[in-house]
Amino acid sequence: MYIKPVFLYPRKLADKVKLKYKRVLLKLSGESLSGDAHTGIDVNILNYLTAEIKKVYDLGVDVGIVIGGGNIYRGLSAQAQGIDAVTGDYMGMLATIINSLALQNSLEKAGMPTRLLSAIDMNKIAEPFLRRRAMRHFEKRRIVIFGAGTGNPYFTTDTAGALRALEVCAEVILKGTRVDGVYDDDPEKNKDAVLYQNITFGDALSKNLKVMDMTAFALCRENNIPIIVFNMNKEGNFKDIVMGKKVGTFVHN
Numbered sequence: 001m002y003i004k005p006v007f008l009y010p011r012k013l014a015d016k017v018k019l020k021y022k023r024v025l026l027k028l029s030g031e032s033l034s035g036d037a038h039t040g041i042d043v044n045i046l047n048y049l050t051a052e053i054k055k056v057y058d059l060g061v062d063v064g065i066v067i068g069g070g071n072i073y074r075g076l077s078a079q080a081q082g083i084d085a086v087t088g089d090y091m092g093m094l095a096t097i098i099n100s101l102a103l104q105n106s107l108e109k110a111g112m113p114t115r116l117l118s119a120i121d122m123n124k125i126a127e128p129f130l131r132r133r134a135m136r137h138f139e140k141r142r143i144v145i146f147g148a149g150t151g152n153p154y155f156t157t158d159t160a161g162a163l164r165a166l167e168v169c170a171e172v173i174l175k176g177t178r179v180d181g182v183y184d185d186d187p188e189k190n191k192d193a194v195l196y197q198n199i200t201f202g203d204a205l206s207k208n209l210k211v212m213d214m215t216a217f218a219l220c221r222e223n224n225i226p227i228i229v230f231n232m233n234k235e236g237n238f239k240d241i242v243m244g245k246k247v248g249t250f251v252h253n
Helices: 011-015 043-057 075-080 085-109 131-139 157-167 201-206 214-223 237-242
Strands: 023-028 062-067 114-118 143-147 172-177 198-200 227-231 249-252
Touching (some): 023 157, 043 085, 043 237, 062 085, 062 131, 062 157, 085 114, 085 143, 131 143, 157 172, 201 214
Parallel strands (some): 062 143, 172 227
């Protein structure tokens, strides 16, 4: 059951502006870090994402982040190369840690305190994920990055994002993409594709719209946590959402 969060950070931070959301889970794909190269990490993209996150952090919003690892390694590609699915998934989890460390470094250079929590024990570089620890970091106004997915093979970082959002009582999942939201067709291939501004979980299922993977989607639907799919590459979109402006596609019950 979804429990409304209790926010313990200093109220003066959030009282300066009217916020719609005070705790969010930002889900980013690994590819979002690679830019046009579609592989590796683009420092310019990293700096841009850092600046966008800082705008939201400075409002007094609690920010949790889950980032994929597809820019470094993909499990599906591993299978094509003869690597078994479980091994490939673990390799992908390690790729998310690389991306998480890069983002953590960039955020801290910009003056934001962070903590990286890993679903797989790797004490030299990240804290183990514990729900109570994550909640305490939010109370201390730290950005919390959740790495290594769920720690289990066969689950995507979409599912990790949904799971962590529920565990830390985030009010919404914000899925940052390179398009403006959820369309009835691929907008990068069909210029006449129609953007949905508001759609229910049921309609998204019946129309077979690719919002998140089915496990993540089911978690959000059953626990009544909304998803907003938006274009992270448009400056100010992230901040506009937490302030209540209509951006992207709102998926809800």
